[in-house]
Amino acid sequence: MPASKVKLLIVDDEPLILEIITSMLAICTYDIKGAYDGAEAVAIAKEFHPDCVVTGIMMPKMDGLQEAAAILQFQPTCKFVFVTTIAYQPEIRQEYERLGLDLRLLLPKPFQPSDLLNALALAGFPCSGAS
Numbered sequence: 001m002p003a004s005k006v007k008l009l010i011v012d013d014e015p016l017i018l019e020i021i022t023s024m025l026a027i028c029t030y031d032i033k034g035a036y037d038g039a040e041a042v043a044i045a046k047e048f049h050p051d052c053v054v055t056g057i058m059m060p061k062m063d064g065l066q067e068a069a070a071i072l073q074f075q076p077t078c079k080f081v082f083v084t085t086i087a088y089q090p091e092i093r094q095e096y097e098r099l100g101l102d103l104r105l106l107l108p109k110p111f112q113p114s115d116l117l118n119a120l121a122l123a124g125f126p127c128s129g130a131s
Contacts (some may be wrong), residue, residue, distance in 0.1 A: 005031040011055035028127035038062030057084040079123040
């Protein structure tokens with residue numbers, strides 16, 4: 001029996017960014033779902049049980065750090081890759097570390113597809129299926 005696919009939840013309040021990231025990862029064999037804000041991401045994660053969440057920080061309803069804290073309550077092994085323009089702000093980095101998250105998975109925007117693939121590999125979810 002084949003190994004189950006890695007489940008990725010992609011979260012961004014910009015539909016175009018969500019589409020770009022999803023298509024960027026289409027070469028991989030991930031099982032991907034999308035959400036447009038942190039609150040929706042938490043609701044989806046309760047059913048989907050993602051292995052990893054790729055998310056922004058600044059979003060309506062619930063920001064990415066609140067979303068991560070909520071998901072970690074019921075999915076404690078979930079990894080998070082954050083993609084944000086405010087990656088280097090000290091208060092963001094402090095909150096990120098307070099949640100026990102790996103600063104190497106905090107990517108500044110704009111980023112290259114290889115940056116995201118490297119972060120996912122670092123989180124333990126290398127892209128498979130790419131030739």
